[in-house]
Amino acid sequence: xxxxxxxxxxxxxxxxxxxxxxxxxxxxxxxxxxxxxxxxxxxxxxxxxxxxxxxxxxxxxxxxxxxxxxxxxxxxxxxxxxxxxxxxxxxxxxxxxxxxxxxxxxxxxxxxxxxxxxxxxxxxxxxxxxxxxxxxxxxxxxxxxxxxxxxxxxxxxxxxxxxxxxxxxxxxxxxxxxxxxxxxxxxxxx
Numbered sequence: 754x755x756x757x758x759x760x761x762x763x764x765x766x767x768x769x770x771x772x773x774x775x776x777x778x779x780x781x782x783x784x785x786x787x788x789x790x791x792x793x794x795x796x797x798x799x800x801x802x803x804x805x806x807x808x809x810x811x812x813x814x815x816x817x818x819x820x821x822x823x824x825x826x827x828x829x830x831x832x833x834x835x836x837x838x839x840x841x842x843x844x845x846x847x848x849x850x851x852x853x854x855x856x857x858x859x860x861x862x863x864x865x866x867x868x869x870x871x872x873x874x875x876x877x878x879x880x881x882x883x884x885x886x887x888x889x890x891x892x893x894x895x896x897x898x899x900x901x902x903x904x905x906x907x908x909x910x911x912x913x914x915x916x917x918x919x920x921x922x923x924x925x926x927x928x929x930x931x932x933x934x935x936x937x938x939x940x941x942x943x
Contacts, residue, residue: 755882758877758882758935761935761938762870762873762931762935764935764938765826765931765934765935765938766826766870766931768823768934769823769826769827769931769934770862770866772823772827773827773830773859773862774859776827777855777858777859781852781853781855782852782853782854782855782858784831785835785841785852785853786841786843787831787835788835788840789832789835789836789840789907789919790904790907792828792831792832792835793832793900793903793904793907795828796824796825796828796832796896796900796926797900799821799824799828800821800825800893800897800900802818802821803818803821803822803893804890804893804894804897806818807889807890807893818933818937819934819937822930822931822934822937823930823934825896825926825927826927826930826931829923829924829926829927830861830866830927832919832923833865833920833923834853834858834861834862834865836919836920836923837861838853865927868924869924869927869928872924872925873928873931876928887932889933889936889937892929892930892932892933892936895925895929896926896929896930899922899923899925899926899929900922900926902916902922903919903922903923906918906919907919
């Protein structure tokens with residue numbers, strides 16, 4: 754991986770992590786209430802909005818596609834944390850819900866992003882940074898494809914015959930989103 758890619762990747766991660774940390778301070782790890790399938794659907798909504806904006810060429814809600822890609826990164830990490838910890842069981846007395854400490858959540862975030870970055874580094878070596886010649890809309894389509902795969906695996910109760918698991922798909926989604934963020938930043942700086 755080139756130094757340029759590493760630097761750009763780190764800048765994109767920093768943007769996403771900053772938003773994750775701020776929302777963690779505002780809301781705590783309230784997302785622990787979401788079942789894994791709900792997190793997948795939340796990511797799907799964001800990816801579908803990006804595709805809609807790409808198709809129409811306009812948007813009515815003030816946020817463009819960049820915040821949506823950041824949201825996809827963050828929700829994908831949340832999905833990986835949920836996969837690791839399992840769905841939160843709601844006790845009879847809701848006051849007994851064990852919340853995820855914000856420091857622990859931030860550490861888990863860093864761990865999962867590091868795994869995604871390692872995967873990106875290895876694939877970048879093999880594919881020779883082919884992503885740089887791709888369109889942002891292709892990343893959107895690849896993310897939607899990965900989400901459809903995840904939904905199918907979830908519907909199959911996590912069982913696959915030959916395919917990689919849910920976690921591998923989320924790692925790819927993180928990397929596609931970061932590539933899109935890098936390309937968006939390049940357009941802004943041209």
